[in-house]
Amino acid sequence: MQRPALSTFFTSHFPLMLSFPNAKINLGLHIVAKRPDGYHNIESCFYPIPWCDALEVLPSEKLTFTSSGLDIPGTQESNLCIKAYHLLKKTYDLPGVHIHLHKVIPMGAGLGGGSSDGAFTLKMLNDLFELGIDVPTLQKLAGQLGSDCPFFIENKPVIATGTGTNFKGTALNLSGKYIAIKHPQIHVSTQKAYSLVKPAAPTHSIESILSKPIDQWKDVLQNDFEASVFAQFPEIRDVKNQLYSAGATYAAMSGSGSAVFGLFEQEISLEGFYTFEL
Numbered sequence: 001m002q003r004p005a006l007s008t009f010f011t012s013h014f015p016l017m018l019s020f021p022n023a024k025i026n027l028g029l030h031i032v033a034k035r036p037d038g039y040h041n042i043e044s045c046f047y048p049i050p051w052c053d054a055l056e057v058l059p060s061e062k063l064t065f066t067s068s069g070l071d072i073p074g075t076q077e078s079n080l081c082i083k084a085y086h087l088l089k090k091t092y093d094l095p096g097v098h099i100h101l102h103k104v105i106p107m108g109a110g111l112g113g114g115s116s117d118g119a120f121t122l123k124m125l126n127d128l129f130e131l132g133i134d135v136p137t138l139q140k141l142a143g144q145l146g147s148d149c150p151f152f153i154e155n156k157p158v159i160a161t162g163t164g165t166n167f168k169g170t171a172l173n174l175s176g177k178y179i180a181i182k183h184p185q186i187h188v189s190t191q192k193a194y195s196l197v198k199p200a201a202p203t204h205s206i207e208s209i210l211s212k213p214i215d216q217w218k219d220v221l222q223n224d225f226e227a228s229v230f231a232q233f234p235e236i237r238d239v240k241n242q243l244y245s246a247g248a249t250y251a252a253m254s255g256s257g258s259a260v261f262g263l264f265e266q267e268i269s270l271e272g273f274y275t276f277e278l
């Protein structure tokens, strides 16, 4: 079937699209080796969580961008939504769009919020303009925006290896558990965090640890960033300890920080933490 011209497409379809780019947590994170390109091979479980931004794309004469909610550092051109548009525009005949991002997910937190916005922009433009880009190609494109971006294309729990862009599905299902998260408002540079860790081959695979009950994860399911980040910012370790004191079955820093999360069997309310059901 021949695809209609994009201009007629807009007038014949709903000219608006809304999505809710969500955050992720890392359940365990091993930094396995430094690569010749300067990046690191890792092993981690990426798990999507329902803490979301809101992203709207609608027709416009030219590309425009607005945001609300939390202030996003950097220029519009450095925003991953705009980068995603330009990346697709290199290959596809994209008309103008107006992108509005309502920012909720804390930034520089290890929750992948910016990466999610970039990946969701790719998916929305693909759907809206019926570009027909398949999932592996979308993941490759997302990889050009950042290492965390490809995960958000399929957005389901995976064991990630390589630079965090090779995925194996996992049956891990935390539905019905509760999570408490705090972003201690400390900005940890991902690049610096990687440079402070000495890579090492792990003794146990994350997949094997995650196959055990959650109450056995403590002390074995490790995030290799924690030691150096906690040494620099002891208050982040305090947040983790606070979660265990409150009865968390497992608590850890997400990614390169500084957000810390705890998993609970029951609904909890903790001052200063954002809590919700998974």
Ligand SMILES: C[C@@](CO)(OP(=O)(O)O)[C@H](O)COP(=O)(O)OP(=O)(O)OC[C@H]1O[C@@H](n2ccc(N)nc2=O)[C@H](O)[C@@H]1O
Pocket (backbone or CB within 6 Å): 026, 038, 039, 040, 041, 042, 044, 109, 110, 111, 112, 115, 145, 146, 147, 148, 149, 162, 163, 164, 190, 191, 194, 254, 255, 256, 257
């Ligand atoms: C640590 C993780 C774990 O999920 O997430 P965050 O804590 O940022 O959410 C990721 O590996 C971060 O992914 P992302 O934040 O997209 O990183 P990128 O923009 O690709 O890279 C930022 C910098 O981190 C370093 N980097 C990133 C990924 C990787 N596998 N090895 C690296 O050494 C590089 O120095 C790079 O210049």
Ligand SMILES: Nc1ncnc2c1ncn2[C@@H]1O[C@H](COP(=O)(O)OP(=O)(O)O)[C@@H](O)[C@H]1O
Pocket (backbone or CB within 6 Å): 072, 073, 074, 078, 079, 080, 081, 101, 103, 106, 107, 108, 109, 110, 111, 112, 113, 114, 115, 116, 117, 118, 190, 255, 257
């Ligand atoms: N749409 C966006 N939302 C948030 N941050 C963005 C976005 N686009 C680019 N950035 C940049 O990415 C940085 C952090 O990205 P984010 O993915 O939120 O954190 P992290 O990598 O720690 O998970 C921000 O400080 C900002 O400079």
